[in-house]
Amino acid sequence: MNGERLRLMRVGPLDLAPLDSLAARLARRLRLSCDVLEETIDASFAHEPRRGQYHSTALLDVLARTHGERGRLLAVTEHDLFVPILTFVYGEAQLGGPCAIVSMHRLREEFYGLPAREDVLQDRLEKEAVHELGHTFGLRHCMDWRCVMASNHAIDRVDLKSAGFCAACRKLIA
Ligand SMILES: [Zn+2]
Ligand SMILES: [Zn+2]
DSSP, X not given: OTTOEEEEEEESSOOSHHHHHHXXXXXXXXXXXXXXEEEEEOOGGGEETTTTEEEHHHHHHHHHHHHXXXXXXXXXXXXXXXXXXXXXXXXXXXXXXXXXXXXXXXXSGGGGTSOOOHHHHHHHHHHHHHHHHHHHTTOOOOSOTTSXXXXXXXXXHHHXXXXXXXXXXXXXXX
């Protein structure tokens, strides 16, 4: 990943501020240069009214078609994401790249009826972003619960794991 370029992009309405701090964290952790794009895409085509959620695979397809050629891209959204077989996903990625998407929706303390905490949100967003980017680098899920590539479907498991790769995963992407 050294020296590689990553682009962050908003999907749907979202402030630039959380992306700026995520970009700084990802640049440091993954040692790549990270730009935040000004442009956004409207996700309404991926909205599933019965579920009140957005289909992440449909979003990824469009992102790959419109932005995939220019290299690795991580999309960030406030929308709640799903794939048909699961009630929700924190994010989704194309295995082996170039595109990934993460949702902030279920990373917020407010989603669980708790007061907002910016530090908690940023930590979770970094972990889920590194996780999905790990998939774009070809990594699959890891059995080590401390590894960022551990598969999580509950927020307390996200909080337990680290934002870094275990030794085995690090070796795979080196
Ligand atoms: Zn995963
Ligand atoms: Zn691992």
